[in-house]
Amino acid sequence: MAGPVSQRAAVRRKQAIFRWVTVSLVLAFFMLPLIGMLDFTTKVRRGGRTMATWKTLMNVSEISTKYPALKEGFIASIGLSVITVVIMLALLVPTMTWVRLRLPGMSRLVEFICLLPLTVPAIVLVVGLAPVYSWVFYLFGESTLWLGLAYVVLVLPYAYRALDAGLRAIDVKTLSEAARSLGASWFRVMWRIVLPNLRTAVLSASFLSVALVLGEFTIANLFSRRNLQVAMYQLGKSDAKISVAVGLLSLVFAFVVLFAMSFVGAQRSGSRRRRRPLAAAVAPAPAGTGSVKEPS
Amino acid sequence: MAKSPRSGTRALGGIKPSGALAGVVPFFAYTTVFLLIPTLVVIIAAFVSDGHLTLGNVRALGNAGFLTALKQSIILSALTAIIGAVVGGILAYAVSTARPDGILKRFITSLCGVLAQFGGVALAFAFIASFGAQGMISAWMKKAGVGPSSTLWLYQWDKGVLLVYLYFQIPLMLIVFLPAVEGLRPQWREATETLGGTTWTYWRRVAMPILFPSFVGATLLLFTNAFSAYATAAALVSQAQPLVPLQIAGTFTSETVLGQANVGKAMALAMVVVVAIVMTIYAWLDKRSSKWLVR
Structure with missing residues (x-):
């Protein structure tokens, strides 16, 4: 009869086989359409391959003369990313730190509000934002960049999770008490003490936001503004190859960001919860469901 | 603190x-x-x-077009949620048996993060590029003699759209469900074995009952995710408005009929109500499932 050790080894072997079969099958489903994109962009009518589409895409001057809409959308998306990240950080970092230090009773409320956008479909948000934006466009002009104000709301849940993981890992209270007792102003505490300690969390919140903004379509399209995704969508009707290439590129970019972040998160600490800041930040559990527990 | x-x-x-x-x-x-x-x-x-005040907008929802779209949206969301949950759940278990910080796990979670959260229009493009008239996979299928004669299916809500939705539902399931599967302790399996249980006993009596609330919760989450999705469907379906988000977008852009905007708001409210019901069940389940799993 097999002993417990060999029995465990057998279980392990079975698990490994099961793992590889399952992962290969599902990965095939995930990868095939992406490979299909690559195939589509390099195909020539009579068989054979060409890199012409990708060469065009890498050639900045050619892109801007041949596809002005794409250039416009790309620039708008870059601007939107910057605006979104700046407002998001300016709004969240001080508020979350402050709530931890002075208003712990409000942490549930802030968490609830930050996670709320996950339960409100973007299309519903657009419907509700229409009157707000008619004011914004009326007061400040018709720039696409004002969409950044709404994007901040879209990225709130992801940014909140990332920053929350960062704040958990440091002792904000002791740090700021020390700084305050040495005579630092609140601004100095924020700028010189809290922010440097939150580096990784701020970085991952920012990258998640950028990836999300670069992929945003719903709001821009329905407000008839042109960002990268809308430009790609419109171009898809006239020049499919370029737009598919742009689509593939944006997916690859988002993947690189997330993959790199999975390593950044791992270096921080040995605790189980903190080893997966990415999964925690990306998982869209809705508001107030106890996914983030207060240590008691 | x-x-x-x-x-x-x-x-x-x-x-x-x-x-x-x-x-x-x-x-x-x-x-x-x-x-x-x-x-x-x-x-x-x-x-x-x-x-x-009026109930006119809500009453306008009673027209056949909206009810069909609502029905199709719910069927599509439910189907992709269930299929996505089963396939994604199996995948999550498979990935959970890998080394915790191994490259395989990082690769899969990152890939799933991209597909589940950041895809949108690009995912629709991926399927058009692969399954469209000149697509790589259509060419393969034609060669093998199994493909359908036209590529029209790709743009229908119950065929092509369903397939594309699975392309972001399965990854989402992995992301949501992986923490739950990783919460299964090896000790529980060892305890089962010590008491003479087989692998089947372990799954039937220990793992499944523990995972069940999280599994149902994740399925509900997938449902609302598919129900609220707009970008992918919009990029794929351009002729009709078979789904609620597309109908809302339609009332938003059409300025032909005055007062359509308010009907759009009523549709949006209907969406919020559906999502709120599902989320309430989810919150209740999540409370139950967190009893066993330390997250």
Whole structure:
């Protein structure tokens, strides 16, 4: 009869086989359409391959003369990313730190509000934002960049999770008490003490936001503004190859960001919860469901 | 920190409680304007037309077009949620048996993160490029003689759209469900074995009952995710409006009929109601499932 050790080894072997079969099958489903994109962009009518589409895409001057809409959308998306990240950080970092230090009773409320956008479909948000934006466009002009104000709301849940993981890992209270007792102003505490300690969390919140903004379509399209995704969508009707290439590129970019972040998160600490800041930040559990527990 | 929120505030003091509240004003002001007001606008405007209260907008939802779209949206969301949950759940278990910090797990979670959260239009493009008239996979299928004669299926809500939705539902399931599967302790399996249980006993009597609430919860989450999705469907379906988000977008862009905007708000309210019901069940389940799993 097999002993417990060999029995465990057998279980392990079975698990490994099961793992590889399952992962290969599902990965095939995930990868095939992406490979299909690559195939589509390099195909020539009579068989054979060409890199012409990708060469065009890498050639900045050619892109801007041949596809002005794409250039416009790309620039708008870059601007939107910057605006979104700046407002998001300016709004969240001080508020979350402050709530931890002075208003712990409000942490549930802030968490609830930050996670709320996950339960409100973007299309519903657009419907509700229409009157707000008619004011914004009326007061400040018709720039696409004002969409950044709404994007901040879209990225709130992801940014909140990332920053929350960062704040958990440091002792904000002791740090700021020390700084305050040495005579630092609140601004100095924020700028010189809290922010440097939150580096990784701020970085991952920012990258998640950028990836999300670069992929945003719903709001821009329905407000008839042109960002990268809308430009790609419109171009898809006239020049499919370029737009598919742009689509593939944006997916690859988002993947690189997330993959790199999975390593950044791992270096921080040995605790189980903190080893997966990415999964925690990306998982869209809705508001107030106890996914983030207060240590008691 | 939760233990003694007041202790040690002396060193941080110098500001009265009202002053402490001032620190969170910008945050609440911002979220009021860009999150709470829009939500209220949807709820209130659904019952207002030309400045007075009415049930007309809600009654307008009774037309056949909207009800069909609602039915199709719910069927599509439910189907992709269930298939996505089963396939994604199996994948999550498979990935959970890999090394915790191994490259395989990182690769899969990152890939799933991209497909589940950041895809949108690009995912629709991926399927058009692969399964469209000149697509790689259509060519393969034609060669093998199994493919359908036209590529029309790709743009129908119950075929192509369903397939594309699975392309972001399965990854989402992995992301949501992986923490639950990783919460299964190896000791539980060993305990089962010590007591003479087989692998089947372990799954039937231990793992499944523990995972079941999380599994149902994740399925509900997938449902609302598919139900709210717009970008992918919009990029794929351009002829008709078979789904609720597309119908809302239709009322938003069409300026032909006055008052359509308010019907759009009523549709949005209907969406919020469906999502709210599902989320309430989810919250209740999540409370139950967190009893066993330390997250």
